[in-house]
Amino acid sequence: MKFLAVCGSGLGTSFMVEMNIIQVLNELGVTGVEVSHSDLSSASPGDADVFFLAKDIAEGNDHLGEVVVLDNIIDMDELKEKVKKVVEEKNLL
Amino acid sequence: MNNVLTTLIDILSQPAILVALIALIGLLAQKKNLSDTMKGTTKTFVGFLVIAAGAGILETSLVPFGSMFQEAFNVSGVVPNNEAIVALALNEYGSNTALIMFFGMIVNILIARFTRFKYIFLTGHHTLYMACMLAVIMAVAGFDTVPLIAAGAVALGIIMTLSPAILQPFMRKLTGNDNVALGHFSAVGYALSGLVGQAVKGKGKESTSTEEIDFPKGLGFLRDSTVSIALTMIVMYFVVAIAAGPAYIEAELSDDTNFLVFSLVQAGNFAAGVFIILAGVRLVLAEIVPAFKGISTKLVPNAKPALDVPIVFTYAPNAVLIGFFSSFIGGLFSMIVMAVVGSTIILPGVVPHFFTGAAAGVFGNATGGLKGAVAGSFINGIIVSFLPVFLLPVLGELGFANTTFSDADFGVGGIFFGSLANYGGPMAIVISLIVILVLMAIPFGKKKSA
Numbered sequence: 001m002k003f004l005a006v007c008g009s010g011l012g013t014s015f016m017v018e019m020n021i022i023q024v025l026n027e028l029g030v031t032g033v034e035v036s037h038s039d040l041s042s043a044s045p046g047d048a049d050v051f052f053l054a055k056d057i058a059e060g061n062d063h064l065g066e067v068v069v070l071d072n073i074i075d076m077d078e079l080k081e082k083v084k085k086v087v088e089e090k091n092l093l
Numbered sequence: 094m095n096n097v098l099t100t101l102i103d104i105l106s107q108p109a110i111l112v113a114l115i116a117l118i119g120l121l122a123q124k125k126n127l128s129d130t131m132k133g134t135t136k137t138f139v140g141f142l143v144i145a146a147g148a149g150i151l152e153t154s155l156v157p158f159g160s161m162f163q164e165a166f167n168v169s170g171v172v173p174n175n176e177a178i179v180a181l182a183l184n185e186y187g188s189n190t191a192l193i194m195f196f197g198m199i200v201n202i203l204i205a206r207f208t209r210f211k212y213i214f215l216t217g218h219h220t221l222y223m224a225c226m227l228a229v230i231m232a233v234a235g236f237d238t239v240p241l242i243a244a245g246a247v248a249l250g251i252i253m254t255l256s257p258a259i260l261q262p263f264m265r266k267l268t269g270n271d272n273v274a275l276g277h278f279s280a281v282g283y284a285l286s287g288l289v290g291q292a293v294k295g296k297g298k299e300s301t302s303t304e305e306i307d308f309p310k311g312l313g314f315l316r317d318s319t320v321s322i323a324l325t326m327i328v329m330y331f332v333v334a335i336a337a338g339p340a341y342i343e344a345e346l347s348d349d350t351n352f353l354v355f356s357l358v359q360a361g362n363f364a365a366g367v368f369i370i371l372a373g374v375r376l377v378l379a380e381i382v383p384a385f386k387g388i389s390t391k392l393v394p395n396a397k398p399a400l401d402v403p404i405v406f407t408y409a410p411n412a413v414l415i416g417f418f419s420s421f422i423g424g425l426f427s428m429i430v431m432a433v434v435g436s437t438i439i440l441p442g443v444v445p446h447f448f449t450g451a452a453a454g455v456f457g458n459a460t461g462g463l464k465g466a467v468a469g470s471f472i473n474g475i476i477v478s479f480l481p482v483f484l485l486p487v488l489g490e491l492g493f494a495n496t497t498f499s500d501a502d503f504g505v506g507g508i509f510f511g512s513l514a515n516y517g518g519p520m521a522i523v524i525s526l527i528v529i530l531v532l533m534a535i536p537f538g539k540k541k542s543a
Binding site for chain 2: 007008009010011012013015016019037039040041042054055056057060071072073074
C-alpha cells in the first residue's frame with residue numbers, strides 16, 4: 001500500500017503533508033504503508049494507491065486514480081479524519 | 094599522518110559526501126534502524142550529484158540565451174530562478190552551503206529556544222537556497238573557512254527566524270490564529286503587499302474581497318512548475334531569438350540548425366534542467382527536514398512552524414490568480430523601466446511571479462480586498478524585479494550567470510550583507526550580526542529586520 005502527497009513543485013507542501021500522514025498513521029497504529037511526496041508533473045496513476053492533493057490543485061487531476069482532496073492543508077483534524085477513512089476502507093487497521 | 098589529513102580534507106570538500114554525513118548524523122541521532130540509515134544516507138549522497146547534473150543541462154540552455162540577449166539588446170538579460178542559480182553556485186560553494194545550512198538550522202533552533210521569536214523554518218528547499226546565497230556572499234565579502242561558515246550560519250538562523258516574524262501580524266489576520274507561520278523567503282514582498290492593501294483600503298471603508306467576484310478558473314496548469322517554466326522560457330527564447338536574428342544564431346550558436354528550432358529545444362532544456370535539480374533537492378532534503386522538525390519540536394516548546402507558501406493559497410483562490418497576473422504585469426512594467434534606464438534587464442520569470450505574486454495577492458486581499466490584492470501584488474512584482482538588479486553586484490562571479498535568486502528576502506538579505514561588506518568588510522558583518530542577535534534577545538525590545 002502506498003500513499004503519495006502531491007503539490008505544485010513537490011518540495012515543501014507535499015513534504016509537510018507526507019510527514020503529517022506518517023504521524024497520523026503512527027497514531028492510528030497502521031503499519032505497512034509507504035508514504036512519499038512528489039510534484040504534479042511527475043505524479044502518474046501507477047505511482048501510488050491513494051493520492052493526497054490540496055483543493056487548489058486537485059481540479060483536473062482525477063486521472064491519478066483514488067484522490068483525497070484536502071480543503072485545508074494545515075488542518076491536522078481534517079487530515080486525520082480523511083486518512084482514517086481511507087485506512088478503514090482499505091482494512092488496514 | 095599527513096595522508097589522513099589530506100584525505101579528510103578531500104572528504105569535507107566534496108559537498109555530496111558532506112551532506113550525506115550530515116544526514117547520517119541526523120539518522121543516527123534519531124536512532125533509526127540500519128535499513129533506514131543506509132537508505133537515507135545514500136539518497137542524500139546521490140541527490141547532491143543529481144543537482145550537479147541538472148546544473149550542467151541548465152547551463153547548456155542559459156549560455157546561448159545570454160549570448161542571444163546580448164547580441165539583440167546590447168545589455169545582459171537575467172532570468173531569476175532559484176533552482177538555476179543554486180545549482181550553478183553549488184559547483185563551487187557546495188561544501189560551505191552544506192555546513193552553513195546544517196549550523197544555520199541549529200542557530201534557528203537556539204534563537205527559537207531562547208528568544209521570543211518562536212519560529213522554526215521548515216521550508217527546507219528555501220533554507221538550502223538561502224544557505225547557498227550566504228555562502229557566496231560571505232565568500233565575496235572576504236570570509237573564509239571557519240569564520241565564513243560561522244557568519245553564514247548565524248545570518249541564516251537570523252533570517253530563518255525574522256522572515257516569518259515580520260509576516261506574522263498578517264498571517265494572524267489571514268488565518269485567524271497564531272499557531273502557524275509562513276516560511277517562504279519572500280516575506281518582505283508579502284508584508285509590503287499587506288501594508289499596501291491597508292493603505293488603498295482607506296479608513297473605515299468596506300472593501301470587496303477577491304473571493305466575492307466571479308473569476309475564470311482554468312489556469313491551474315501554471316501551478317505545475319515544469320509546464321509554466323517550459324512555456325515562459327519558450328516565449329522568452331523566441332522573442333530574444335527573433336530580435337537577435339537567424340544569421341547570428343545559426344552561425345554562432347546553433348551549428349546551422351534553424352534558429353527557432355534551436356530556441357525551442359533550449360527552452361525545453363531549461364525546464365529539463367530545473368526538473369532534474371528539483372528531483373535532486375527532494376532527495377537531499379528527504380532526511381534532513383524530518384530530522385530538523387523532530388529535533389526542534391523536542392527542544393522548543395510552543396514552537397511555531399513556518400511552512401511553505403501554498404498553505405496560504407487555499408484562503409483566497411481568486412486572489413492567487415489575480416495576484417499572479419498583477420505581479421507579472423509589475424514585472425513587465427519594471428522590465429520596460431530597466432530598458433529605458435539601460436540597466437541589466439530582469440525578465441519576469443513566471444515561477445517567482447506565480448508563487449510570490451500569488452501569496453502577495455492573498456495578503457493584499459486580507460488587508461485591502463480586491464484593490465489591495467491588485468495593488469499589493471503589483472508592488473511585489475516591482476520589488477522582485479528590482480531587488481535582483483542590486484543583488485547581482487554583491488554575488489561576485491555569479492552575478493554574471495544570466496540567472497539569479499528570485500524572491501524578495503534573498504534580495505533584501507543579500508543586499509544588506511553585501512553592502513555591509515562593501516562599506517566595512519567582514520568586520521561590519523560580524524558587528525551587525527551581533528547587534529541583531531542582541532536586539533532579538535531583548536524580551537520586549539524593538540523589532541529589527543535584516
